[in-house]
Amino acid sequence: MEKVVDIKRVTKKFGDFKALDEVDFSVRKGEVFGFIGPNGAGKSTTIRILLGILKATEGQATIFGKDVWNDSMEIHRQIAYVPGDVNLWPNLTGGEVIDLFAKLRGGRQTKRREELLERYKLDPTKKCRTYSKGNRQKVALVSALLSEADLYIFDEPTSGLDPLMEQTFQEDVRNLRQEGKSVLLSSHILSEVEKLCDRVGIIRDGTIIEQGSLEELRHLTRHHVLLETTSSLDGLRDVEGVHDVNQDGNTYRFQVNAEQMDQVIKFASQYPIQKFESAPPTLEDLFMRHYEGTDEVVE
Amino acid sequence: MSELFKRSFQLFKLTIRRDRIRASIWIFALAFFTLIIPGSFQNLYPDQQDRDAMAVTMENPAMVAMVGEGDLDNYTIGAMSAHQMVLITAVFVGIMSILLFVRHTRTDEEEGRVELIRALPVGRLATLHATTMYVVFVNVVLAVLVAIGLMVQPIESLGIEGALLYGATLGGTGICFTAVTALFTQLSDSSRGATGWSIGLLLFFYVLRAIGDIGSEALSLFSPLGWTTKTMIFTENHWWPIFLMLAFSFVVLLLAYRLNAKRDLEAGLFPSKPGKARASNNLLSPFGLAFRLQRTAFISWAVGMLLLGISYGSVLGDLDSFFQGNEMVEKILVQEEGYSIAEQFISIIMTVMGMIATIPALISMNKLYGEEKKSRLELLYAKPVSRKTMMGSYLLVAVINAFVSVILAGIGLWAAGSTVMDDPVSFGTMIGASLAYIPAMFVMIGLSALLIGLKPNVVSLTWVYLVYSFIIVYMGNLFQLDEWFSNVTPFGHVSQLPVDEFEVVPFFGLIGVAIVLVVAGLTFYSKRDIQG
Ligand SMILES: Nc1ncnc2c1ncn2[C@@H]1O[C@H](COP(=O)(O)OP(=O)(O)OP(=O)(O)O)[C@@H](O)[C@H]1O
Ligand SMILES: [Mg+2]
Numbered sequence: 001m002e003k004v005v006d007i008k009r010v011t012k013k014f015g016d017f018k019a020l021d022e023v024d025f026s027v028r029k030g031e032v033f034g035f036i037g038p039n040g041a042g043k044s045t046t047i048r049i050l051l052g053i054l055k056a057t058e059g060q061a062t063i064f065g066k067d068v069w070n071d072s073m074e075i076h077r078q079i080a081y082v083p084g085d086v087n088l089w090p091n092l093t094g095g096e097v098i099d100l101f102a103k104l105r106g107g108r109q110t111k112r113r114e115e116l117l118e119r120y121k122l123d124p125t126k127k128c129r130t131y132s133k134g135n136r137q138k139v140a141l142v143s144a145l146l147s148e149a150d151l152y153i154f155d156e157p158t159s160g161l162d163p164l165m166e167q168t169f170q171e172d173v174r175n176l177r178q179e180g181k182s183v184l185l186s187s188h189i190l191s192e193v194e195k196l197c198d199r200v201g202i203i204r205d206g207t208i209i210e211q212g213s214l215e216e217l218r219h220l221t222r223h224h225v226l227l228e229t230t231s232s233l234d235g236l237r238d239v240e241g242v243h244d245v246n247q248d249g250n251t252y253r254f255q256v257n258a259e260q261m262d263q264v265i266k267f268a269s270q271y272p273i274q275k276f277e278s279a280p281p282t283l284e285d286l287f288m289r290h291y292e293g294t295d296e297v298v299e
Numbered sequence: 300m301s302e303l304f305k306r307s308f309q310l311f312k313l314t315i316r317r318d319r320i321r322a323s324i325w326i327f328a329l330a331f332f333t334l335i336i337p338g339s340f341q342n343l344y345p346d347q348q349d350r351d352a353m354a355v356t357m358e359n360p361a362m363v364a365m366v367g368e369g370d371l372d373n374y375t376i377g378a379m380s381a382h383q384m385v386l387i388t389a390v391f392v393g394i395m396s397i398l399l400f401v402r403h404t405r406t407d408e409e410e411g412r413v414e415l416i417r418a419l420p421v422g423r424l425a426t427l428h429a430t431t432m433y434v435v436f437v438n439v440v441l442a443v444l445v446a447i448g449l450m451v452q453p454i455e456s457l458g459i460e461g462a463l464l465y466g467a468t469l470g471g472t473g474i475c476f477t478a479v480t481a482l483f484t485q486l487s488d489s490s491r492g493a494t495g496w497s498i499g500l501l502l503f504f505y506v507l508r509a510i511g512d513i514g515s516e517a518l519s520l521f522s523p524l525g526w527t528t529k530t531m532i533f534t535e536n537h538w539w540p541i542f543l544m545l546a547f548s549f550v551v552l553l554l555a556y557r558l559n560a561k562r563d564l565e566a567g568l569f570p571s572k573p574g575k576a577r578a579s580n581n582l583l584s585p586f587g588l589a590f591r592l593q594r595t596a597f598i599s600w601a602v603g604m605l606l607l608g609i610s611y612g613s614v615l616g617d618l619d620s621f622f623q624g625n626e627m628v629e630k631i632l633v634q635e636e637g638y639s640i641a642e643q644f645i646s647i648i649m650t651v652m653g654m655i656a657t658i659p660a661l662i663s664m665n666k667l668y669g670e671e672k673k674s675r676l677e678l679l680y681a682k683p684v685s686r687k688t689m690m691g692s693y694l695l696v697a698v699i700n701a702f703v704s705v706i707l708a709g710i711g712l713w714a715a716g717s718t719v720m721d722d723p724v725s726f727g728t729m730i731g732a733s734l735a736y737i738p739a740m741f742v743m744i745g746l747s748a749l750l751i752g753l754k755p756n757v758v759s760l761t762w763v764y765l766v767y768s769f770i771i772v773y774m775g776n777l778f779q780l781d782e783w784f785s786n787v788t789p790f791g792h793v794s795q796l797p798v799d800e801f802e803v804v805p806f807f808g809l810i811g812v813a814i815v816l817v818v819a820g821l822t823f824y825s826k827r828d829i830q831g
Contacts, residue, residue, distance in 0.1 A: 051681050054828045073683045081681035087674040087831075089592060090409075090489060092574075092582075099578035100588060104682040124576040129488070140678065153681075 002029040004151050004182040005050065010059035012045055012206075019045045021206040022059065027151075027184050032177050034197030035186040036287065042206040043186040044084070047155050050184075051081060063151060077106060080144035084156035084186075086136040088128035094139045095124030101143040116142045119168060134160035145172055152176060152183045158192065170196060190284050202287070210286075221281040222255035227268060228275035239267050303560065305422035310429035314403055315436070325395045326441045332770070333388055333469070334448040337380045341454060350374045357382065361644045364509040364614050367528030370535065375456035377533030385468055389527045390505060391766075392441065392469050393476035396434050397497040400480040403430040405490035410673075427481065427559045431552060434477040442470030461533035464541070468530045471544035475523040476501060478548040481555035485562060495596060502603060506610045513614055523547060585684055586692035592670075593663055593696060597703075600659035604704045607655065608711020611648045615641045615712075616719025638798050641720060645732065646795040648712065653736030654769050654790060656704035657743050661761055664697040664747040668755045674831030686825040694748060694817060701740040709733030724797065732796035738809030739789035745816030752823030764788070 005027035012020040020042045027033040035043055048054040049061055052072030061068045063075045088097055098113070117124055120138045128136065137160045144152060152173075158166045166189075173196050176183055187193050193200060200217060202210040210217055222243060227233065228251050236252060237245050241260025246253040256264050261278070268276065315322070344350045354374040356362065369382025404426060407413050413426050422428075446466030449457050476497065483496040504522040511519030512528070519525030526540035581587050590597070667690060670676050679689065709729045717723035743765060750758040768788035774780060785791030789812070792805040 048677075051677075053677060053680050055826070073685055076681060076683040079681070081678070083677055085674065086678070088678075089588075089675065092578075092591070093576065095576040096574070096578035096582060100583055101678070101682065103578075103583035104585070104679065104684055106683060125573045127574050 003027070004029050005033075005061075005063050005184060006065075007046070007050075007061045008059055010046070010049060010056045010061050012042075012049060012054065013057045019206050020049075020056075023203065023206065023208055025201045025208050025211050027182055028199075029182055030177070030180050031198040032173060032183040032185060032196050034193035034200040035184060035203065036188070036190070036193060036200060037203035041203045043203060044155055045206075046203070047081075047153055047184070047186060050153065052076075078150045079153060080105075080147040080149040080151075081153045082137070082140045082144045082155065082157045084159050086133075086140045088131070088136055088139060090129035091127060093125055093127055094122060094131065094135070097128065097139055098124065098143045098146070102146060105147055113142075113146060116145055120165065132160070134162065134165065137161060138165070141169065150181060152181060154183065155186045156188060157185070158187070158189060166192070190282075190287060194282075217286055218258065218281055221286050222257055223261065223281060224279045224285075225252075225254055225256050225264065226275065226277040227252045227254075227273065229268075229271045229273055231271060233268070233271055236267065239263055301422075303422040303424040304428050305420065305425060307422065307425045307428040307432065310416070310421065310425050311432045311436075314429055314433040318399065318403075318433070322399065322437050325399070326437060326444065329388060329391060329395065329441055329469070330444045330448060333384060333445050333465070334452070336384050337376050337449070337452055337454050337457060340376050340379055344376075344379070347374075350376070350379055353379065359640075360513045360614050361648075363512050364611070367508065367525075368512050369528075370531050373534045375533065376454050377456035377458070377461055378531075381461070381465060381530075381532035385465065385530070385532060386524065386528050389469055389472040389524065390501065392438065392473040393501050393524075394498065396438065396473045396476045397480045397494060397501070399437065400430055400434050400477055401484060401490050401494045401497070403433065404481075404484045405487075405493045409490055423560055424556055427484075427556065431477060431481055434480075435474055438470040438473035438477065441473065442466035445469055456533055458533060458536075460536050464530055464536050464538065465532050467538075467541045468527055468532065471541045471548075472523060472527050474548045475544050475551075478551035478555065482551050482558070485555050485558040491596065495599060499599065499603060502607070506607070509610060510613075584692075585679070585689050586695055588679075589663075589666075589692040589696050593666065593700075596659065596662065597696075597700060600700070601703050601707055604652070604656055604659075605707040605711040607652060608708040608713075609715040610711075611652070612712040612715025612717075613719060615644065615716040616721075639722065641716070642724060642797050645712065645716070645724060645729070646798040649709070649732045649736065650772050650790065650793070650795060651769075652708040652712070653705055653733075653739065653793065654765065654772070656701065656708055656736070657740050657765055659704050660697045660701035660740055660744055661747055661765065663700050664693055664744050664751070665758055665761065667693040668751045668758050671755070671830055676829055677831050680829060686829075687821050690748065690751070690821055690824050694744065697744045697747075698741070701737060701744065705733045705736050705740065706730065728797050731801070735794050735796050735801065735806070736790075738806055738813065739793050741813035742789035742809050742816065745813040745820065748820030749816045749823070750820075752820040752825075752827065 003026040007023055007025055009022040009024055010020055011018065011022055023042070023046055025033075035046070037043055045054065049056050050063060050068050052068050052075070055069055064078065066075050068075060088094075092100075120142055122135060122138045122142060126135075128139070131139070137157065141157060144154075154173075158169055161169060170192065173183055173185070177196075183196075185193070185197065194214065197214070199211070199213050201208055230250060232250060233252055236242060236254070239260075240263055241257040242264060243255045243257075256278075344353060351374055354369075354371040357366070357369065357371060357374075366383050367386045370378050371382075374382075404413075407426070416426060417423070443466060446462045449462035449465055450459055479500055480493065480497045483500075484493045487493045487496055501524075504524045508519045508522040508525040508528065511517065511522065511525055519529070523544060526543050529540045530537050582591050676689070680686075709732060713724065713726055713729035716729075717726075743761060746764065747758060747761045750760065768790045771780065771784045771788055772790055789809055792809055794800065794802045794805065
């Protein structure tokens, strides 16, 4: 698969503080890549390095095979970017800003402008000073969606949008994907990532700790299992892959590594089972583990 | 009622803590410049005879326009210090008050800090009230320091009452402009607007006083800076101007408080109208954007510089008639053979105007960093816009600003001067005298570009440097300062036309320095991280 974004061992220091420590991941052509991690993990810093706004202390990052720092002008002709915190000029109108951005990008001016303004319910005659946070974000979104870019970089683009607008945005991302565009989407809204993304990278304390498709990631984590029997399950704790056993009478709750589910079922089948429930990990479980910074991540 | 002011005092303490270094620098710098003056005059003019001779030159309307009225019949060290220094110092105290005030009201509001605070159980007027208390406090501390510092000097003519009045005059002027700024922070809807309007009014008051002091006495009474010069410190010691200042401040503050209680956060009382849905073509480039963002300021400064030139030009006629037949004065002032008093005066005034014209140029250049701090560059740099294009656009706006400001000042001076002078200076000479300042202004712009590239958080040092240049050139006329002081400012190398010969080497030397600074600035700026 062709890599649109390729980040290799990128380190970024602010003075003595290491914001990124050998970050390594890639976004493939035509996919929506979810970029998640707790506050201050380094998502925006990574994105700013990709945009050539910050310079990596070490390592190499490329977009379309070009160096993000040296060839930023060429790269920027083909990308669109929406930051989480959109700061605009108080005395320009939203419409003026959208036109300015379109012109600076130099791309084709599409006739979809009116349609998108309508779709996002944005009044282009208002001065930016009077826009709410969500409306400022819409200005950047409309401008990005107008741009016919090949790669879209969104840094928490929906943090100020209402649920309806959020849905509109999700539809638009799906459309982009169908058109074969690539998307790098940083977000805190896990359901959004779950719905939209083909692959996910998780960053914590400036290091990528997981990267892969949701299926792959799920595979790496544990399922929640509930077992009810009429007799006690001796030896359950010794079965390989079983963790955190919680016993309440003859009801057992525990977690199982995905790969070892087979052994657990074999083991349990020796007993008179009344109830067997197994829940796959939600994305949320997956993140909670990383967000909380516990060491329980399966190697 | 007290609900409105709730927690003001806590905010006041917080403000002092946040600003303790900034405020201390202002206070000590202003006190220092005030306190070294009497001693220096003592050295320069030890005898009453010398001072009386100086008093005669001070009767010159151009000098009156610049420093205001004084008690020239009683020109002791004290009277002389107060006469020559109190107005100019008071202007800087006013500027200090304006900058400190806007910083803690409008700027905080724009950056969302006030919103955070209003969400806490604090009164609606608490921010405004705390800032007012804070800036008044800074002025009072300055007044006390100046008063004590003058009292303890072993110079006979520095009496206790005069020392107190000197401090009170500086503090009182500062409080007047605190109140004026409090009002403009309500009327205008941005920090730049509030600063611009307040400084504009300060300059207007200065000019109003100048016109009043030269002829139409009554006009000075409508200007707080007129009151500043009416105190006659160390001789007659008038206190009434202080009471006038306090009453004025009280009324203006009351108005500001009323307006603040009424208006919405982040709004001004001048309403915003709906704008255009589409951008016009001349906005659609980095330069177009940079220019558009500063258009209002650009026009205001252009008009201001023209008016400044006109107001100085209008006294040129009086100069000639004043000096006619006054042998004594001619002996003292006319050292340069073949040049009239008016021409010498023009040289000096052009220096002052050249430096004032540098203010809008520096504002334009420094705005590049202001935009970065407000995280407005991030979205632009995500487009195919290079760092060099962006900095180049701001450089171009700054250079245009420099040209327009200094030339309009020159044109104003020429236009007004030629209607009142018997033997007017030619248009070409005046434009030449204006353009002579361009290289020095370029150096200041280049310095700003270098700092923005290299160490942007200290870019306000450009202001310190401009103020230094101003003081050196202003004082250089009063004292025989070492050459070294004026050699380290670009303005020290400008040929002061028409009295000086035009010198080619410093002219192109300064341009060369400016180019080096700009190239270095562009290079460093292209290499560094952008904060947002
Ligand atoms: N200019 C800077 N100077 C110093 N430290 C910085 C700078 N920019 C970011 N940091 C630090 O780098 C770390 C990563 O910040 P970053 O903004 O990339 O986090 P993030 O993952 O985007 O967080 P969030 O989810 O809150 O947006 C943080 O600890 C932040 O404080
Ligand atoms: Mg972020």
